[in-house]
Amino acid sequence: MSRRAMNRALVCIPTYNEAENIEPITRAVLQAEPRVDILVVDDNSPDGTGKIADTLAAQEPRIRVLHRQKKEGLGRAYLAAFRWALDAGYTYIIEMDADFSHDPRHLPTILDAAEGGADLVLGSRYVTGGGTVNWGIGRQLISRGGSLYARTILGVDTHDLTGGFKCFHRRVLEAIELSQVQSTGYAFQIELTYRTLKKGFTVQEVPIIFEDRRVGHSKMSRKIFLEALTMVWRLRLGV
Template identity: 50%
Template sequence: MQQPEAFDRQVSSRALVVLPTYNERESLGRIVAGVLQAAHDIDVLIIDDASPDGTGDIADELASREPRVTVLHRAGKLGLGTAYIAGFRLALDRGYAFAVEMDSDGSHLPEELPDLLAAARAGAGLAIGTRWMPGGAIVNWPRHRRLISRGGTGFARLALRSDLRDLTSGYRVLSRRCVEQLDLSTIVSEGYAFQVETAWRLERLGCPVAEVPITFVERTTGRSKMSLSIMWEAFSNVLRWGIGLRFGRGTARAPHRS
């Protein structure tokens, strides 16, 4: 694993946007430019899993032109969850106040990032960009995609007794304190279940959560990374955690509110 060099500047009040990538060469440059324009106190970490389409080369080119961008190259496709864990560890090591999760395919609008950061800076340890609330929206999703997403979110909320309206959202800001509370070494989800696991853990730990309405836009380039195996991981993990929550089994990795 190639470790990017740390930034030289003082970053104690800054945010690090973590962008996992795999075959996102068509959208990466546009997203990075949008993020850097969104606020002056944001840096970007691109984590590329050896994309065969050359995304890693584009990431290196962006970093060579912009000191606010660094790149972490990984040996292969290791999963979304492990990418974010690597990004969170680097955010902690570099002294960032906030870590940001964001898709690199254009689904999350960079211009909405200041609203999420504002909620985090106002005291939310976790600010979630929420689609399923007043002011939230989804653009260019067919009806069946909406039903699957709403159904999955509803199942997770019911199984985990969560009050969060968009447990599966991948657009969020975490404060340094709440990242430290997560105990990253015990997170088990590698795919999109990572979003559910981390939000639920923080909710049960008493981390202040704010839900901020966002507009989610279906990608216009590249291909979705969703697969049956990723969906199965999310379903089986949520089911196991829910059973453990009710019957006292299988909850070791999902700590209770103290």
């Protein structure tokens, strides 16, 4: 285990065409929380995101870059990041979007909860103090309905199962059999939290304010949405 990484946290930021966001988000993360390093996981972005990340890493020792050959979905990018983090010896591994929908100001609260003993800390939009900004009524209904749908079918109490701003203790990722994870899109978030609960680990939700992305376009698609709907049943039935 790396002496430098021991008991430190790694913020994993998957990117695909985030050239306008990658420098601002990495700067904001490093400023918000001195206990973290950053791993940018770039899926060979045609807009040059990976090259920008390499330049940032050359200037800042707390930034690393993992280049992947092609776009394979959010889940595959995170799994690659998790394996990198575990090999590097990090104790806390944080998922975070590149587009500022996950505000870096919440990092200290999330990391404090993890260091306080929670196995998985989930930044939640749907507990007291949490919420969303710049969302239309349609998107709010889809998001809240999706979380309720997943909670009901899976029989769990977690309020924000679709949330993707979370911190795992390494013991969780070592126990949940990453090679067995099936999801590639946003269903990945549901699957990882459910697998964590099924292994008997604790999940603590802390409130966050989720803001719609500042630059670029959402990567949500019909295929990703349908995967989430069907994956819930596959998890419930153990398929």
